[in-house]
Structures are given as structure tokens and as C-alpha cells.
Amino acid sequence: MKYYRIIMIYLFFLLPSFLTEAASCLSEQAEETIKVIRGPYLQSGSQTGIIIRWRTDFPTSGRVIYGTSLKTLDREKTGQKDTTEHIIQLNGLKPDTKYFYAVGNDHQVFSGPDSIHYFITAPTPLNEKPIRIWAIGDFGTGDSISRSVKNAYLKYKSGRHTDVWLMLGDLAYTRGSDEQFQSAMFENMYDELLRNTVSWPSPGNHDIRSADSETQTGPYYDIFSLPVNGEAGGIPSGTEAYYSFDYGNVHFISMDTEDTSLEPVSPMIDWLERDLEANALNWTIVFFHHPPYSMGTHNSDMHWDSGGRMTRIRENILPVLDAHGVDLVLGGHSHVYERSYLIHNHYGRARTFKAKTMIRYRKKRYPTAYEKFDGESGTIYVVCGVSGNRPSAGAFEHPAMAFGSDQYKGSMAIEVEGNRLYGIFLDTRGEVRDWFRIDKNPRPLLTTPLWDE
Template identity: 25%
Template sequence: MKLRIFSLLPLLPLLSLLSCQLVAHPEHKLRHWEQASPDPDRIILTWTGNTATSQSVTWRTDTSVKEASAEIALALPKARFDEGAKSYKARTEKLELVDPAKVVVHYHSVEFSDLKPDTLYAYRVGSGDRWSEWIQFRTAKAQAAPFSFLYFGDAQNSILSFWSRIIRAAYKKAPHAAFSIHAGDLVNTAHKDREWAEWFKAGGWIHSSVPSIPVSGNHEYTNLKIDGVDKGKQLAIQWRSQFSLPPAGDLPNSLAETVYTLTYQGARIIALNSNREIETQAKWLEKVLSKNTSKWTIVTMHHPMFSSGAGRDNATNRKVLKPVIDKYKVDLLLQGHDHTYARGHTPVRMSDTKSSKIKSLYVNSVSGPKMYDFRKDGWNTYKPEGVLLARKAVKTPFFQVIDVEDDWLTYRAFMANGELYDAVRLHKLADGSKELHPWKDDLGKER
């Protein structure tokens, strides 16, 4: 047999390329979808301005992408709808992660402005030859009109394994939903990037096509160490980079992008930060509600006004926030934290058991797998404060679909298998008062 000798010289360029690819992700403990690259990932829609004429988008890359942009076009039915797409230069900021340590990434954000109300758009984000797919969203109508939205309590633990089925079941149930409210504890450990990676992967393209209204929970605050220096308990370092949220100029910087308000088709949505500076927020909330002209008002915060988890209580919320909520008769409060399910209401008069008139509807919920026991006395402890518990559950994750149409607000809580567990309707009367209407069908036994 003749011995053949091959030269490796012609292969050196290929070997060099393979070598570069092998070291492209130096953190081998991370899975490929957790690591930033030149390709856009963690794309998410939020709002910083008018929901009818603007839309914000944020995404992540590695630090090789120094400049990025977003393109937007009318989502016309023709094949090349992208011809004539408008380009927006992105704001780019560097973020040094602390877990995993010393990993630096770039976040990019754009606010699409001067959009047409009630219009379907397609957009993409990227740079050079690295672009996302084209993704569609619809702007809000400029006036009051029917809409639906999703609500999720704490995702928090085993997010990719368990919460994935909840958010995907929610989208399947209500693909027409205008936005999603995430009522705090999106993750378990504020600064741990692996958990944020799971949250984004679980939602996938839902995050990039259905705008999010995120609320900060207690697990979005943990101690932060930078170069060995303890900075104390801080908001997740990713929060303000990955979510573009409305500014509130009359609030301190410590509450920036955690306390804000939006109006969507005749409904006022208010997000509070129940972790800190409650008195400051109560004054701000009073100011917002005193000028509120929307027919429906929805407040979301993490710590519930009336706790449903065993051994839990948030007395400061009731002392400081509830008087404002009662004064302006906020319609619906969406909360989390207690890893149980509870729905109740504050009657106009506790002594009038025949009246269906109420001030506010209160919900505590959970969408992840972490579960607590329900407090033994239900909400009996809170009866002197004027609230009644209507339905509860334990050891069951939920998602909610809420429909707003004219004088009616319909609340429905679904289990992961898509079955209805709880539902109720609110009717807004001409004088602004509300009647609570029980669901017409049997909802089955409590879990």
C-alpha cells in the first residue's frame, strides 16, 4: 500500500475558524440560549408612551454589536411589505452581569413613535446581517373600545420547566390579548441571569408580539455585590435595561420604571412597587386617580392588600394604600406573592348582604409551581376592614383572561389545562358605581 502524505496548510483557515467558534462562548457552564451573541435575543415589547401611537422594543446582544437599529413597516398582505420600512437607531447600553460574574452584554432599545392607532405593524431588530424575524403587533385604538388582556401571578421558580406551559396555554386561550400583566416575582433571584434567560425562553415570541406590563416583586430585589462591595438590596440589574417603561417625573429615581401608569382603550392601568416607599407612592397614586377620566381602573402590585398565604400579612398596604383605593373605587386589583389563589371584594356596605354593589374586586394569584397553604381563617381576619372572600384555591397555578367591553368587565381564571376555575363580571352603572354579577355556570368545587 502506497503511503499518502497530506499537508494541513490548506486547512489552516478552516481550523482557525473552528477554533474561533469554539471559544466564541467562553462561559461553558451556560447553555447556548443563555449566552448573548451578535444575534438579537430576549426581544420584548413594552410601552413608554401612548399605547395608540407608540410601541417600545428592547433586545440583547453581545458586545460585538456596538450599534443596532429597528425597522418597522405596515403589515400589509403583500409579500414584500418591508419595502420602504422605516429605520430607528437604537439606544445601546452596556450591562455587566454579576451572576455569572464579569459577563458583559449590550441591551438595545427603540421607541417606535408617530404610529397610527389600531394599525397592524411588522418590525424587526438587529444590525448588519444579524436580524430577528419580522414580528407583528397592533397599536391600540385612540378611543375607548373592547379589549382583553392576560394576568400572571408569580412565575418565579423552575420557570422554563413549569411556567412555559402556563404562558403558552394563556396565549392559546386568548391569542387576541392586547397585553400581559406580570404581577411580580418574575424570577426567584433578582440578579441571576440564568433565571431571566428561562423567563424569556419560556415566553419566546409571545414576549416579542404581546406587550408586557411587568411589576417588581420582592424577588426582584436582592443584595448586590460589585467587586466585593455590598450595595445592599437592589432592583434586578437587568430590569431597567431589558424593560422600557414609562417615566414618572414626580417620583424618586429609586422608583423609576417600577411605578408607572398607562391608558389602553379607555382603561387606566397603574403599576405599583409594593416593596418600598409606600407612602410616597400613595401620594402619587392619589394625584393620578384624582385626574383619572377612564371608565375602568386597574391597579397591579405584588404584595396583596389582603393576604391569602398562611402566616402572611401586609398591614402597611392596607393602612397607606387602601384608603386611596377606596376613595376612588378602583375597579380591579391584581396581585401575587402569596402562592395561593384568592378572589374577593369590598362591598359598599358589609351589613347589606343582599346588595351586589361593590367598591373593588381583589385577586391574588400564582402562575408558577411554588405553592403555599391558605391562611386558616380565610379572610375572616380582614372582615372588619370590609372585605369578603368569594373563592380560593391551593396548589394550582393559574392564568387569567380579563375582558373589558363598554360597561362590563369579565374576569376569568383558567388552570393550565385550559379549564375554567373561577369567573365573575362587573357592571359599571351610569353613576360610576359597580355591581358584581356571579358567573351563570357552576364553577365546581374549590381546590
């Protein structure tokens, strides 16, 4: 009986305090072992602002420390408390400036600072230093193909910073779930690039299987923080489904060709017209998933293929792009590589293509070098759906296309310097398999071109 009383006293008075202590011990341990399991990654970069995002394995507070020298991270911004999804907007930055950063919580640093945790703010349009763009399409397999495409590009760029990273849809196979985004983008895939290069996506059909553009819900919309209010330039779109931004003298437009209306009178096309009307920059690059011209794994002439989207893009979007002199359109969806001549005003099927829709190159020595003058229409269309998928046999009979191949996996490296734009298709061996150039109001260059002719 005596022992029973002692045990009861112990349970009544001592056990609760033991349990509380054990719980606090465990939570301290969790705090000590908090890890970043996604990112950090950069979003919505502009001349004066940027968003830094990351995910932790346990809920905690968020904090970014940053500064223009790796040794002096003298600025700080705190975020939400008690969350695993950390989204911190930095403002008041200087254009074209390199900042180093680290992320953590109120009392610890989890990732950085070091030489790969940095961002460079966008330059003003007057700054004519070369702009490097990397574009990947249909890469979301999370497998060795995406990795080899990335490695070939990293080797090729050899230390040069990538200023703008475009994602042409189908970012996470097969249904755009959060887990699939994790393996296709974040886990042992693009880690280093994500830390120092702003990524700009457009949604593909596979991404939209788990997301909804009208309500802006699902993993695609949860993962990306995109400029809906014109924060990075351009006219506010009011939606993350489609948006625009400026980088130096290039205006970029991302469109949703999967889950937003492509009818001629519709909000996205109305916004596109207003955005292009207001654009005064030298170059315009538009990117979306479904290609208006392709005879690869998808056929843009077939009304049943992809719900007729490729036809509707041709008929309803391309006239707007032509009217505003858009220079380059990048897409994916077809798991091949295709690249058009500099063309305009072709909205029908392949067999209706007429020679007069081609703007002829003016230098015989370089048949893929084109010249274009202010106010002229003329667009090069690229299909690059092989940045994570094995290429499949294509017919490549579209007369708009100057080059097509189902032999290579690869990505697009594009460089804009002043009035010159270079594009190359780089395969997994680091070989350039196609290249093109557009000179606008031709004049001498200041530095060595991207592609050594």
C-alpha cells in the first residue's frame, strides 16, 4: 500500500513535468536539426526587388540576411513565423547589382552565405551588357536526361552568370504534383542554378493536371511567385497564369496555352495586346508550351492534337505577335527540336505556307543570320521539348522550319547584346546543333559573340 501511494504521488506530481521537459527537449532538437528541403530559389527579380523562397522540414520563422559583399551581409528581412514555406520579398535594391545572401530563422542560418548564394538585380534598358538566357522545355522527368542537359549547359556557360531562366512548360511529369516538382526541379537537380538565377515558368499540360489557372490553385501556383501587378515591368496581368517582365532591353511574355482561353476575344489576348502596345524595349521574347508550328511528336495541323490549341494559337495569338514585331517565340510540347526561318503572317496549315511569309536572310554567307529593322514584323519560332525527354521520331515537314531533329536532347542558350540576338541549341555532349542570329538595325558589336562564326 505504501509503495502504491509513492507511485501515485510520482505519477501525479513528477510525470507531467518530465513529459513537458521531454517535449521541449524534442522541440529544441527539431529546431537544431531544421533543414532546408527545397531551395532557396529566386522569383520575380526586377531592377529593385526579388523574392527568395525556401521550404524547411519543420515549421519555423524565416529570415534573409544579404549585402553586396560576402563578408558584410548588413541587411536583413524577416518573414512569417512558424511556417515551412518561406517567401520573403526584398525591395529597395540597386539595379544591376550583385547581392550575396543566406537564409535561416530568427537565430540560425540554414543555407549560405557562400559564392553560390547570390542574385543579380536586373539592369536598366540603357545598360547594354550581354544578357544570357537559358531555356528548357519538357524537362520535368527528374531523371538522368534532365541532369545531362543541365550539366552540358553548365559546362558550356563556364562561369558566366545566367541572367534569365525560362521554363517552357511540362516542368513536372506526369501530373505536376508537389512530389514531382520536388524531384524534377529541387532535389539534386537544379540546386545551384536555383540559388542564383531567377526562374520564369509557363505552365504545360502535365503541370495543369494538378493545378487550376482560373482559381490559381495547385502545386504550380503554390511553388511559383510570379509578377501579377507588373512588378518586374510590363502591364499587370492580374494572374500568375500569364505575365510579363523586363530584363535590360528585353521584354519577356509568358502565356498559359493549356488552361486559359485562347479565343480571340478573351482576357489573356486582350492583356497581350495592351502589354505589347506599351512595350518600348528593343527585343521581345514570348514563351508558352504549345508550339504554333510543329511536326514532331505533335502535329500543329491536326485539330484533334492537344485539343486544337496549336491551331488557336496560330489563328488568335500570332496575328497579335506579328503586329507588334515580336522577335522570338519559344515553346515545347513536341519532344523534338525545331527552329523556323524568320517569318510572319502564317496562320493556316503547313500546306498554305507561302514563300512570301518568309523574311529572307540578307547575308548569303550565313544562312541562319537574319536582319530586322525597327517596326518590322518577323519572328523565329523554336520548339525545344527535349530538355528532359528522349526525342521521338518527327516528320519535320513543316515548311516554316529551317531545321528539325529528333536526334538530340538539349536546351537553348540565347544571348542578347545591344541590337544582336544569338540563339543556339546545345546537346548533351556540349555540341551546338543549330544556331541563329538576328541583327536589328545592324551595327558593330563591343564584345566577342556567343557563337564563334
